Amino acid sequence: MSLTLVIGGARSGKSKYAEELASTHNLPVSYVATATAFDDEMAARIEHHRARRPEQWLLHECPLELSELLKTEAKKQQVVLVDCLTLWLNNQLHNNAQQNFSLLFSELINNLQGTAAEVILVTNEVGLGIIPLGEVTRQFVDEAGRLNQQLAQQANQVIFMVAGLAMPLKSR
Amino acid sequence: MSLTLVIGGARSGKSKYAEELASTHNLPVSYVATATAFDDEMAARIEHHRARRPEQWLLHECPLELSELLKTEAKKQQVVLVDCLTLWLNNQLHNNAQQNFSLLFSELINNLQGTAAEVILVTNEVGLGIIPLGEVTRQFVDEAGRLNQQLAQQANQVIFMVAGLAMPLKSR
Amino acid sequence: MSLTLVIGGARSGKSKYAEELASTHNLPVSYVATATAFDDEMAARIEHHRARRPEQWLLHECPLELSELLKTEAKKQQVVLVDCLTLWLNNQLHNNAQQNFSLLFSELINNLQGTAAEVILVTNEVGLGIIPLGEVTRQFVDEAGRLNQQLAQQANQVIFMVAGLAMPLKSR
Numbered sequence: 001m002s003l004t005l006v007i008g009g010a011r012s013g014k015s016k017y018a019e020e021l022a023s024t025h026n027l028p029v030s031y032v033a034t035a036t037a038f039d040d041e042m043a044a045r046i047e048h049h050r051a052r053r054p055e056q057w058l059l060h061e062c063p064l065e066l067s068e069l070l071k072t073e074a075k076k077q078q079v080v081l082v083d084c085l086t087l088w089l090n091n092q093l094h095n096n097a098q099q100n101f102s103l104l105f106s107e108l109i110n111n112l113q114g115t116a117a118e119v120i121l122v123t124n125e126v127g128l129g130i131i132p133l134g135e136v137t138r139q140f141v142d143e144a145g146r147l148n149q150q151l152a153q154q155a156n157q158v159i160f161m162v163a164g165l166a167m168p169l170k171s172r
Numbered sequence: 173m174s175l176t177l178v179i180g181g182a183r184s185g186k187s188k189y190a191e192e193l194a195s196t197h198n199l200p201v202s203y204v205a206t207a208t209a210f211d212d213e214m215a216a217r218i219e220h221h222r223a224r225r226p227e228q229w230l231l232h233e234c235p236l237e238l239s240e241l242l243k244t245e246a247k248k249q250q251v252v253l254v255d256c257l258t259l260w261l262n263n264q265l266h267n268n269a270q271q272n273f274s275l276l277f278s279e280l281i282n283n284l285q286g287t288a289a290e291v292i293l294v295t296n297e298v299g300l301g302i303i304p305l306g307e308v309t310r311q312f313v314d315e316a317g318r319l320n321q322q323l324a325q326q327a328n329q330v331i332f333m334v335a336g337l338a339m340p341l342k343s344r
Numbered sequence: 345m346s347l348t349l350v351i352g353g354a355r356s357g358k359s360k361y362a363e364e365l366a367s368t369h370n371l372p373v374s375y376v377a378t379a380t381a382f383d384d385e386m387a388a389r390i391e392h393h394r395a396r397r398p399e400q401w402l403l404h405e406c407p408l409e410l411s412e413l414l415k416t417e418a419k420k421q422q423v424v425l426v427d428c429l430t431l432w433l434n435n436q437l438h439n440n441a442q443q444n445f446s447l448l449f450s451e452l453i454n455n456l457q458g459t460a461a462e463v464i465l466v467t468n469e470v471g472l473g474i475i476p477l478g479e480v481t482r483q484f485v486d487e488a489g490r491l492n493q494q495l496a497q498q499a500n501q502v503i504f505m506v507a508g509l510a511m512p513l514k515s516r
């Protein structure tokens with residue numbers, strides 16, 4: 001039915017905004033978590049997010065197989081909230097930095113087209129600071145930017161978050 | 173009377189904008205500086221800011237005790253300009269990284285409510301780049317984001333600065 | 345005739361936007377590249393940009409002598425597209441970090457005033473993340489911010505790019 005992209009910095013209120021948006025639809029919600037609890041700090045961050053979510057939301061843990069999941073879930077009359085694309089990309093990069101990212105992104109976007117679900121995607125803007133040294137980091141910034149551009153082009157609505165405030169970048 | 177939050181990146185013109193805003197009110201100005209001259213580079217930055225300010229502005233140097241200062245100063249019929257919240261947070265983090273930041277922020281915000289002064293707060297957005305390694309840096313980004321969200325929620329006006337240009341994010 | 349500043353993060357779609365804007369004018373286009381292929385990665389990035397540009401555009405490679413080039417080129421009835429100012433500043437900083445940057449910027453801006461050309465400048469916002477350690481990096485962030493502010497003040501139009509979407513910051 002529609003695709004909304006919520007983009008912003010770390011701790012900009014993206015997740016909270018996306019969760020509130022998900023609740024405004026009178027539909028069941030499938031929550032897709034891409035984070036993996038690889039250490040205690042990450043486990044605490046995941047728990048912080050989990051505690052805020054309504055209990056009746058269905059949880060899908062999906063560090064890598066997002067395209068496959070969306071192929072099924074986006075066809076249902078429901079809200080699908082993915083939090084977040086940037087962690088998914090990071091997981092993909094650590095899994096196989098040599099893979100074809102153009103292909104990976106076009107598969108993802110194909111599975112978001114003409115869907116029945118209200119899809120809400122959370123993503124980070126990471127390119128507005130000094131780009132740190134390290135080839136993998138630069139690759140991450142490049143691919144994150146490309147992914148965000150492609151998702152924003154596809155989206156019906158794009159929201160930029162600053163300090164918990166939503167700036168609409170696109171609306172149709 | 174009202175609370176204005178001026179948020180932006182490094183060298184985005186935040187201070188200059190806030191100082192010009194302070195001058196538009198026909199009121200005495202209390203300038204609250206949170207920076208401390210711990211090295212020559214910082215001393216030069218402080219001097220650069222000082223040289224630009226009108227001489228009749230009252231200077232309060234306040235690296236840590238901001239809540240206490242605002243408790244008194246925000247009750248007066250004046251402009252209170254705090255530059256900047258991010259350095260204050262950094263000072264707090266270096267002073268005691270284990271303290272209760274939620275409590276610290278709620279004390280600050282309590283002292284900003286129902287005040288007589290025109291309060292102008294300058295703060296940095298630091299979450300739109302790659303988050304560097306280091307637990308303290310991540311904690312800083314987290315707490316800075318939380319503080320900015322809480323201040324933005326409380327503020328009557330929020331201004332986002334890019335290249336010296338002001339984008340209003342909130343106005344009421 | 346007019347000066348447009350396109351500012352945004354890494355991989356935000358700045359160059360693509362600027363190139364499309366250049367094509368909308370019914371004028372010959374002089375493309376000014378400030379990048380230098382100092383390694384294979386940079387060579388690949390330059391080639392990626394080059395492949396996208398129309399063949400009839402005139403290419404000027406200009407890592408340092410931008411003011412001199414604009415003095416001549418900006419007087420012609422054409423589009424002058426400079427991509428990007430941030431790399432030029434980086435080249436200047438590596439060439440001579442002790443030079444007078446205020447003077448350097450005012451020379452550049454003088455050569456942009458009252459020109460016959462449609463000038464389009466691409467630049468990066470780099471101050472919205474954590475500022476990394478290192479004095480040269482901090483100097484880069486400071487000078488980049490100062491340059492962006494001065495260009496934005498001079499510009500007739502300023503566009504902020506996020507995820508390939510253009511937010512107008514200034515228009516006159």
